[in-house]
Structures are given as C-alpha cells and as structure tokens.
Amino acid sequence: MSVRTTPRSAAMSVLILALLAGEAAAGKYCGDPIESGRASGATQEEALIAAQKWWSSRAGALGKGYEHWDNAADQSMDCTQDGQGTFHCKASGRPCLPDGTLPDNLPKLDL
Structure with a gap:
C-alpha cells in the first residue's frame, strides 16, 4: 500500500502540527471566560470558597483538568456584604489546563 501526499496536504499537515506545538510550548490551553453564580457565606472566606467550587463545577464541563x-487565567473575585452581614462572591476566569497538558479533544489529523 502506498500513501500519496500532495504538496498542499503536506503543507497543511506541517502547518497544523506547528500550530499545535507552538500552543503547547507557549503554555496553557484555555477556554472562554466562565463565571460562577452568586455564592453566599457567613464569612467572606466561606463565600470565596463556595464561589470557587461553583466556578470549578462549571469549568469542569470543558473536560478533565479545566x-x-x-490554573485559571484572568481570575477575578467580586465580593460584597449585604445589610444582614451575609457575604456574596462571584468568581470568574478562563479555565486552563496545566502547562504542558494537551486537551483530550484535539482534532485528529489524517496523515
């Protein structure tokens, strides 16, 4: 069986591999920004932890590791305290895989 490669398909394969290698070498694979809901707690620390857990459950829908x-990029945490003394926090950030980790859903290449 012989495999015939046209110059165009060879160039496309090289380009795709270079892009993937460049992204992996450059650091993390990150998704679009995700926000938690408005989490509450008796203390600011409780509300922060609840907001992070909520964010993590949403980010995890992207796949294992996110x-x-x-590992999130562009992290922010917005907290307020209401008139009854309850703290409310909302976490936001771009879920990222750890450096050097490739996503499970990379496109397959036919070479």
Missing part, C-alpha cells in the same frame, strides 16, 4: 481554579 476545573482547577489555580
């Missing part, structure tokens, strides 16, 4: 708040 759910870790510590």
